[in-house]
Amino acid sequence: MDKKAFRTLMRQRRVALGNAERLRQSHLICEQLLGWYDAQRDAGLTPFSRVASVISYGTEPDTTEFVTGLHERGIQVIVPVPYTDHTMRWAAWTPDVELEETELKGLSQPVGKRFDHDILTEVEAIQVPALAVDSHGHRMGQGGGFYDRVLYHLAQTLDRPVVTLSPVFSHEYYPDFSPIPTDDHDQPVNGAVTTAGIHWTVSGHEK
Secondary structure (H helix, E strand, O other), rough: OOOOHHHHHHHHHHHHHHHHHHHHHHHHHHHHHHHHHHHHOOOOOOOEEEEOOOOOOOOOOOHHHHHHHHHHHEEEEEEEEEEEOEEEEEEEEEOOOOOEEEEOOEEEEEOOOOOOHHHHHHHOOOOOOOOOOEEOOOEEOOOOOHHHHHHHHHHOOOOOOOOEEEEEEEEHEEOOOOOOOOOOOOOOOOEEEEEEEEOOOOOOOOO
16 A cells, blocks of 8 residues: 555544544543653653644644643643745744644644744654554654654754654554555654553664
């Protein structure tokens, strides 16, 4: 199955879950993410107190509880601002920030200052959207290549690892056989987050 067909299949399966089940799983995923970050902070592993997350949309796992919880803990949350030329910048998010539509129809972005990728040199973790993830860290994104470029840039420029986590619904994590089609330029993530916890991948390790 090629990437286009696989994305179509996974999007259909998300819709088929139904809103109630998506919300139920999203709540548990947020609990897992916050539990992990709290453990990191308690261990003294959060020197920057900043996390790159997303503004969830459509049938994605809703991570509003996660970013709200981070904000309540005094953690700065930054979210992506994508452009039609397939570049991406970043903006600060708070629960009461004014939102506007991005150049990509259907997505929201905070009003205010924009940051380039250098801000990612001082984050503890990056939430990477995905339609599916396997045990090797291969992920299927939405097809724009935004995060593959960002993760490649960080791999070339950072002298320390940044944890990359992809929240997905339970059926979207493949621990054994993987049907996810990949290309050489695809960048892996360190872990998939489901209702059951964080599944650290071959490309990552438990933090």
